Amino acid sequence: MDYQFVDSFRKPQVQHNWFLDLNPLSKLNIIIILAIIPILSHSWQVSVAVITFYFVLAVASNRLKQFSKVYVRLALLIGSLLFIMRAMFIPGEDTLMKIGFITITQEGVDHGARFASLVVAICGALVFYSVATQARDLMLALEKKGVPHTATYVILSSLQSIIDLGRMSKIIMESQKARGIETEGKAMNRIKAFFPILGPLFLGAISNSEEKAIAMDARAFYAPEKNTHLRELRPVPMSEKLILVIVNLAFIAFIVWRVIG
Amino acid sequence: MNCITLKDVSYKYPYTEDFVLANINYQFEKGKFYGIIGPNGSGKTTFCNLLRGMIPHFFHGDLSGDVLIEGQDVRDWNSDLLSTKIGYIFQNPFTQISGIKETVFEEIALGLENLGVEKEELIERVVEVVKLLKLEKLIKKNPNNLSGGQKQRVAFASIIAMNSDILVIDEPTSQLDPESTDEIFKIINLLKEQGKTIFLVEHKIDLIAEYADEVIVLNQGQIARSGLTADVLSDLSLLQMGVTLPQATLLSYDLQKIDKAIDTISITKSQVKDQIMKRVGV
Amino acid sequence: MKKMNKLTIFLIPIGIAVNFIGGQIALLLKLPLYLDSIGTITVGALCGGIPGAIVGAITNISISVTNPTTLAYIWLNIGFGLLAGYLSKKGVFKKLWKTVIAGFGFALIGGGVGSMITILLFDGLGAGTTGMITGMLMTIGFSVQAGAFMSELFADLLDKIPTLIIVFFILKSIPVRTLAKLPLGHVLINTNKLSGATRKEA
Numbered sequence: 115m116d117y118q119f120v121d122s123f124r125k126p127q128v129q130h131n132w133f134l135d136l137n138p139l140s141k142l143n144i145i146i147i148l149a150i151i152p153i154l155s156h157s158w159q160v161s162v163a164v165i166t167f168y169f170v171l172a173v174a175s176n177r178l179k180q181f182s183k184v185y186v187r188l189a190l191l192i193g194s195l196l197f198i199m200r201a202m203f204i205p206g207e208d209t210l211m212k213i214g215f216i217t218i219t220q221e222g223v224d225h226g227a228r229f230a231s232l233v234v235a236i237c238g239a240l241v242f243y244s245v246a247t248q249a250r251d252l253m254l255a256l257e258k259k260g261v262p263h264t265a266t267y268v269i270l271s272s273l274q275s276i277i278d279l280g281r282m283s284k285i286i287m288e289s290q291k292a293r294g295i296e297t298e299g300k301a302m303n304r305i306k307a308f309f310p311i312l313g314p315l316f317l318g319a320i321s322n323s324e325e326k327a328i329a330m331d332a333r334a335f336y337a338p339e340k341n342t343h344l345r346e347l348r349p350v351p352m353s354e355k356l357i358l359v360i361v362n363l364a365f366i367a368f369i370v371w372r373v374i375g
Numbered sequence: 376m377n378c379i380t381l382k383d384v385s386y387k388y389p390y391t392e393d394f395v396l397a398n399i400n401y402q403f404e405k406g407k408f409y410g411i412i413g414p415n416g417s418g419k420t421t422f423c424n425l426l427r428g429m430i431p432h433f434f435h436g437d438l439s440g441d442v443l444i445e446g447q448d449v450r451d452w453n454s455d456l457l458s459t460k461i462g463y464i465f466q467n468p469f470t471q472i473s474g475i476k477e478t479v480f481e482e483i484a485l486g487l488e489n490l491g492v493e494k495e496e497l498i499e500r501v502v503e504v505v506k507l508l509k510l511e512k513l514i515k516k517n518p519n520n521l522s523g524g525q526k527q528r529v530a531f532a533s534i535i536a537m538n539s540d541i542l543v544i545d546e547p548t549s550q551l552d553p554e555s556t557d558e559i560f561k562i563i564n565l566l567k568e569q570g571k572t573i574f575l576v577e578h579k580i581d582l583i584a585e586y587a588d589e590v591i592v593l594n595q596g597q598i599a600r601s602g603l604t605a606d607v608l609s610d611l612s613l614l615q616m617g618v619t620l621p622q623a624t625l626l627s628y629d630l631q632k633i634d635k636a637i638d639t640i641s642i643t644k645s646q647v648k649d650q651i652m653k654r655v656g657v
Numbered sequence: 658m659k660k661m662n663k664l665t666i667f668l669i670p671i672g673i674a675v676n677f678i679g680g681q682i683a684l685l686l687k688l689p690l691y692l693d694s695i696g697t698i699t700v701g702a703l704c705g706g707i708p709g710a711i712v713g714a715i716t717n718i719s720i721s722v723t724n725p726t727t728l729a730y731i732w733l734n735i736g737f738g739l740l741a742g743y744l745s746k747k748g749v750f751k752k753l754w755k756t757v758i759a760g761f762g763f764a765l766i767g768g769g770v771g772s773m774i775t776i777l778l779f780d781g782l783g784a785g786t787t788g789m790i791t792g793m794l795m796t797i798g799f800s801v802q803a804g805a806f807m808s809e810l811f812a813d814l815l816d817k818i819p820t821l822i823i824v825f826f827i828l829k830s831i832p833v834r835t836l837a838k839l840p841l842g843h844v845l846i847n848t849n850k851l852s853g854a855t856r857k858e859a
Contacts, residue, residue, distance in 0.1 A: 195788070344481055435837060
């Protein structure tokens with residue numbers, strides 16, 4: 115038996131990285147502030163600065179690869195779509211270019227740049243939080259705050275169900291193809307192919323959920339005792355609390371400055 | 376002492392016409408190992424759900440007669456407490472994995488977490504069960520990615536860890552090879568020796584013959600035969616119901632036909648072997 | 658959530674996964690439909706408006722990790738769940754024609770509320786095909802509001818009617834013994850057909 119592994123549960127779960135080891139709720143607090151700043155500032159420069167900051171944080175927390183893998187593609191896709199559409203369709207005085215019936219104006223370009231960078235910055239908050247926090251840690255932190263474990267079960271279990279059903283759907287799709295159901299070609303054929311893939315998947319899952327309910331009941335899911343936790347998070351150190359207070363105060367000061375200024 | 380008493384119990388599922396269980400009477404004693412057998416569709420799984428209190432707490436429908444668990448009517452039991460009293464393991468390993476834990480070790484600990492067991496004790500109990508079921512190599516693996524047989528052993532371990540007084544076990548070895556099956560049976564027997572009451576549905580009749588104290592034969596929702604294992608499993612009329620008898624039983628009948636080669640009918644291999652040895656004078 | 662029906666708790670994750678997978682299969686088959694609210698509507702119809710809304714909310718939150726703009730549209734999926742629960746109580750999902758007509762109600766939420774969100778948060782020009790169509794409509798003289806409403810209502814009608822038909826057949830295929838354990842199952846059980854209902858319990 116790997117006793118080192120068993121012993122790891124006796125200590126709090128840490129990854130030895132100052133940012134990753136922050137309490138999931140502290141991280142959430144910081145990320146929400148980072149997401150709100152560009153909304154309040156209305157300038158593409160601030161959005162770009164925040165986006166750059168996510169990359170800095172990603173490097174600092176050793177998550178650059180995971181972060182850029184999702185974020186770069188997403189940012190380019192959403193950013194360019196939002197920008198191009200605004201540049202093309204928003205009317206204005208200062209015409210830059212005319213292509214057919216589309217008039218590109220300075221106002222459209224400005225607005226596009228501001229808006230696209232804002233949305234991309236907000237996306238950054240979500241993507242970065244998801245790579246810097248494990249769902250199970252967030253749920254553990256929430257349970258400690260009094261969220262019932264039925265609620266956290268639902269969320270963690272959906273993540274696993276997505277994996278399980280995704281795997282199943284691939285199997286069903288292959289076998290339907292093998293049975294000669296057309297999954298390509300005419301739109302009508304493709305629509306018709308949808309049901310025999312999703313139907314058995316969904317119905318099978320519904321019938322399994324009955325057994326799952328019985329199985330979890332057997333695991334004392336509804337036991338009246340307050341449940342304990344095998345994994346535990348690091349107790350929030352004083353320094354972390356202090357940083358949070360400073361960050362939040364600075365944020366409030368920023369809002370006040372924005373409102374008055 | 377009786378642990379579960381059934382008095383004239385009948386049950387049918389909601390919106391159905393026929394009774395799945397009818398006129399069941401039985402007194403189950405604490406600390407005994409009960410084997411439950413019967414042809415497919417005879418009501419074995421429903422019977423397990425009845426013993427476990429899922430009927431009437433999860434499966435509604437018409438339940439008549441009395442089901443007494445430790446002397447108290449099942450309807451008066453708090454179903455949440457019942458789950459801590461009676462452990463339940465069933466056939467399908469895939470639905471018994473919680474889907475919310477990332478290692479086998481944590482999966483086994485889940486039930487204990489829900490029971491509010493403190494961490495040190497919790498770790499000790501999980502380690503104990505891991506050793507008992509020889510799951511050492513699996514503890515760091517993701518339970519969702521295991522094979523059916525491995526999942527079945529993990530599901531078994533998860534319930535055993537909770538240490539309930541009564542265990543209802545419905546075909547726990549359907550996905551296992553003969554070797555692992557033997558081990559599971561040895562563990563079930565060990566639990567019985569620790570004083571737990573065991574209800575086991577199992578098709579592998581030779582193992583029932585070896586370990587069960589009493590056998591209940593269900594047929595079309597009724598108790599067709601019941602009593603001491605040796606008596607029930609030497610009853611040839613069970614064959615007409617579609618129940619398989621132990622190979623040893625059939626062999627000893629055959630041997631008896633040959634010129635009374637042996638005196639008594641035995642239901643386990645070792646007993647038959649002893650008889651033959653006696654006869655040939657070794 | 659403590660008092661919630663025991664089976665409902667286990668159906669919510671399934672609903673979320675089905676929303677997710679449904680959307681993915683639609684993309685894989687290159688269908689011009691979203692088909693990403695089948696789980697929400699089915700769970701709403703089986704378990705009630707609140708569980709349906711929970712399915713919708715969690716779906717959009719989890720998708721937002723890979724496509725963050727979906728977070729803005731979380732209200733739609735919540736609305737679909739609530740509406741499904743309400744309509745199910747009224748017995749709408751027992752008949753195919755009623756279910757199809759209900760599709761217009763869902764499309765109205767999807768198109769109406771959806772375009773309102775697009776206008777409020779994205780100035781009417783979302784990042785998708787509908788945004789493209791809105792832009793086109795604007796160049797031929799429609800206001801941004803009218804353009805967004807028209808394009809999104811159209812896209813949603815195209816999506817919700819097939820979605821509702823699929824939900825109808827899913828509901829129809831769920832065995833009575835399962836329905837019997839669900840909060841709104843009693844509405845969906847067709848008592849006339851019960852004589853033919855088989856008991857598949859072992």
